[in-house]
Amino acid sequence: MRLKIIVLLLMMLYAKAYSQQDYGTLLQNLKVAIKNDTNKVIALNQLGTYFLESRSDSALIYSNKALKLSDSLKYNAGIAYAYLNMANHYNGASNFNVSINYYLQSMRLYESLNNKKAVCILLNNIANSYQGMSKPNLAIAYFKKSNLLAKEINHRVMIAVSGVGIGNYLLDCDSALKALDYFKEANLFFKEHETNTYRIGATYILIADAETKLKRYNEAQANLLKALKIFETLDNSYGLASAKMALGELQFNQKKYNEAELSLIEAIKLFKLTDGSTDIKNAALILSNVCLANGKPKEALDYFKLHTSIKDSIQSNEINKQIIDVSTKYETEKKEQKNALLLAQNTIAKQTIKQQRFSFYIMVGGLILVIIFTFFIFRGLRLQRKTNKTLEHINKKLEEKNKIIEDKTTALQKALGERELLLKEIHHRVKNNLQIISGLLELQKEELTEEGSKAAFDEGQSRVRSISLIHQNLYQNENLGSVEFRTFLLELINQVKEVFESHDRIMEVTLEIPNQELDIDTAVPLGLIINELLTNSYKYASVKNSIGKINIKIESLTHGNHKLIYFDSGPGIKEEINFDRASSMGLRLIKGLAGQLAGQASYSNQNGSVFTIIFKDAEARRKE
Numbered sequence: 001m002r003l004k005i006i007v008l009l010l011m012m013l014y015a016k017a018y019s020q021q022d023y024g025t026l027l028q029n030l031k032v033a034i035k036n037d038t039n040k041v042i043a044l045n046q047l048g049t050y051f052l053e054s055r056s057d058s059a060l061i062y063s064n065k066a067l068k069l070s071d072s073l074k075y076n077a078g079i080a081y082a083y084l085n086m087a088n089h090y091n092g093a094s095n096f097n098v099s100i101n102y103y104l105q106s107m108r109l110y111e112s113l114n115n116k117k118a119v120c121i122l123l124n125n126i127a128n129s130y131q132g133m134s135k136p137n138l139a140i141a142y143f144k145k146s147n148l149l150a151k152e153i154n155h156r157v158m159i160a161v162s163g164v165g166i167g168n169y170l171l172d173c174d175s176a177l178k179a180l181d182y183f184k185e186a187n188l189f190f191k192e193h194e195t196n197t198y199r200i201g202a203t204y205i206l207i208a209d210a211e212t213k214l215k216r217y218n219e220a221q222a223n224l225l226k227a228l229k230i231f232e233t234l235d236n237s238y239g240l241a242s243a244k245m246a247l248g249e250l251q252f253n254q255k256k257y258n259e260a261e262l263s264l265i266e267a268i269k270l271f272k273l274t275d276g277s278t279d280i281k282n283a284a285l286i287l288s289n290v291c292l293a294n295g296k297p298k299e300a301l302d303y304f305k306l307h308t309s310i311k312d313s314i315q316s317n318e319i320n321k322q323i324i325d326v327s328t329k330y331e332t333e334k335k336e337q338k339n340a341l342l343l344a345q346n347t348i349a350k351q352t353i354k355q356q357r358f359s360f361y362i363m364v365g366g367l368i369l370v371i372i373f374t375f376f377i378f379r380g381l382r383l384q385r386k387t388n389k390t391l392e393h394i395n396k397k398l399e400e401k402n403k404i405i406e407d408k409t410t411a412l413q414k415a416l417g418e419r420e421l422l423l424k425e426i427h428h429r430v431k432n433n434l435q436i437i438s439g440l441l442e443l444q445k446e447e448l449t450e451e452g453s454k455a456a457f458d459e460g461q462s463r464v465r466s467i468s469l470i471h472q473n474l475y476q477n478e479n480l481g482s483v484e485f486r487t488f489l490l491e492l493i494n495q496v497k498e499v500f501e502s503h504d505r506i507m508e509v510t511l512e513i514p515n516q517e518l519d520i521d522t523a524v525p526l527g528l529i530i531n532e533l534l535t536n537s538y539k540y541a542s543v544k545n546s547i548g549k550i551n552i553k554i555e556s557l558t559h560g561n562h563k564l565i566y567f568d569s570g571p572g573i574k575e576e577i578n579f580d581r582a583s584s585m586g587l588r589l590i591k592g593l594a595g596q597l598a599g600q601a602s603y604s605n606q607n608g609s610v611f612t613i614i615f616k617d618a619e620a621r622r623k624e
Contacts (some may be wrong), residue, residue, distance in 0.1 A: 063089070231243055466492060484517055540571070553566075
């Protein structure tokens with residue numbers, strides 16, 4: 001709940017500039033600016049920001065338009081703003097790996113523009129993304145950077161917001177007294193400078209949380225009552241629910257079980273109005289403990305069931321959808337079989353009617369044909385009996401086939417589900433085992449004293465993590481045989497940055513890769529090649545106190561052939577080293593993996609290192 005309050009405080013900072021404008025006004029701004037490309041970029045970015053609060057895909061659409069136009073104009077301020085909007089969109093969708101990459105690109109552009117205010121906000125955004133990824137150590141590092149820069153430029157809002165982030169971390173580390181100082185500083189600023197009382201109420205809840213941990217229950221209760229009064233005035237259901245939930249926790253700590261029960265019940269009712277399923281789940285768990293302590297085991301069980309049912313209901317909806325899809329398919333096949341049976345019956349019935357008419361015409365012919373007529377009647381009746389028996393036999397066979405089809409369909413569905421689960425489990429276990437290997441390498445590295453040996457272990461760990469990342473993407477993907485390669489590369493880049501990048505050695509990475517899926521037999525060698533090239537760039541192409549450049553591009557050629565072009569701004573391979581006969585492990589590994597992909601690797605120096613890998617996908621390799 002505390003993390004959600006921090007995110008709300010920051011989102012209000014972005015929405016403030018456009019909350020007073022409506023969609024029509026912003027569209028009018030775009031029409032007015034249409035003749036001026038720079039103003040058009042600004043208008044498109046404003047529309048992207050407008051849609052952020054509603055988490056609409058329109059935010060991404062307008063930001064992409066602004067990015068393309070800014071790029072064509074070489075307008076860095078527009079590019080930086082578009083990257084910021086795109087990062088906020090992905091952050092709101094909990095896609096933190098992608099959002100961090102866009103935040104970093106935006107921040108570097110704002111640094112080049114000497115816009116310290118924007119850099120301060122972006123440092124705080126990156127911290128929130130790392131917090132969402134459950135990486136508290138990285139989050140607190142960026143919160144502190146944001147706080148220091150905010151104090152340097154005297155940006156009071158960001159001093160308060162980043163201070164709340166630091167306080168939240170300290171509270172989780174049982175440093176409630178230090179956290180309380182940060183929360184009070186933020187609360188004081190909002191009271192002195194902000195007209196939006198929501199922020200004041202939110203910080204009262206955080207202060208109460210810290211006071212509760214310090215067992216200052218009277219002070220905590222006083223702050224929560226202030227928060228409740230503010231949210232009642234604003235008629236804000238989420239704020240009221242959060243305050244009620246915090247009050248219930250406080251009363252539980254004070255062993256005021258009846259009062260705690262009432263507060264938490266009210267919190268759940270209010271959370272239902274805001275569709276806060278996660279908050280309802282957390283409140284229900286606390287309420288279950290309250291009822292258990294208050295000697296109400298039946299009510300405790302009911303609230304515990306509510307807590308578990310929220311997660312189960314999501315899974316249940318997915319299962320129900322799968323059942324409906326399978327049932328629909330079965331009913332369609334059954335209907336087609338029934339129609340085929342009816343058609344056969346109609347055909348046979350028509351034949352029977354024709355035979356009966358023929359018999360009637362013979363009878364009318366006269367007494368001379370009586371014997372023949374009788375013969376045909378007898379023959380017709382006999383044929384009808386035979387036809388009926390044939391129909392009964394066909395019906396029986398069809399029923400048997402239907403039963404066989406049903407049994408086979410059920411078995412196939414079960415086998416398919418088990419296969420998918422097994423494959424996911426295999427990929428998951430492979431990923432876990434690779435992470436164990438990486439951890440063992442890390443432990444072994446700690447025993448080394450020679451820097452060259454440590455560097456070799458770092459490179460080995462990086463290769464293992466690259467393969468592990470492939471398997472992680474495989475078991476998270478619906479298609480278990482392929483990987484969405486652009487998403488994988490973004491995660492790989494962030495992973496390599498965490499190991500090799502430092503504050504004074506930074507590489508700016510750009511991707512020109514289409515949204516395509518690659519099979520596992522292609523993705524693993526290709527991922528290892530790019531991992532090796534990224535590692536080499538950070539080792540040899542980065543220059544202290546400057547920003548290096550890396551560009552990765554993949555082009556699809558004909559007949560399953562592809563081309564990888566990797567560029568970095570470093571000095572390149574020494575002239576005396578022949579790439580084709582190089583003895584270093586990294587270069588031999590790149591050439592060997594290219595050969596595994598039925599391709600070839602080449603190198604050239606074009607004001608920087610350029611590696612070109614021509615390779616084939618699995619289907620093209622099988623055809624050779």
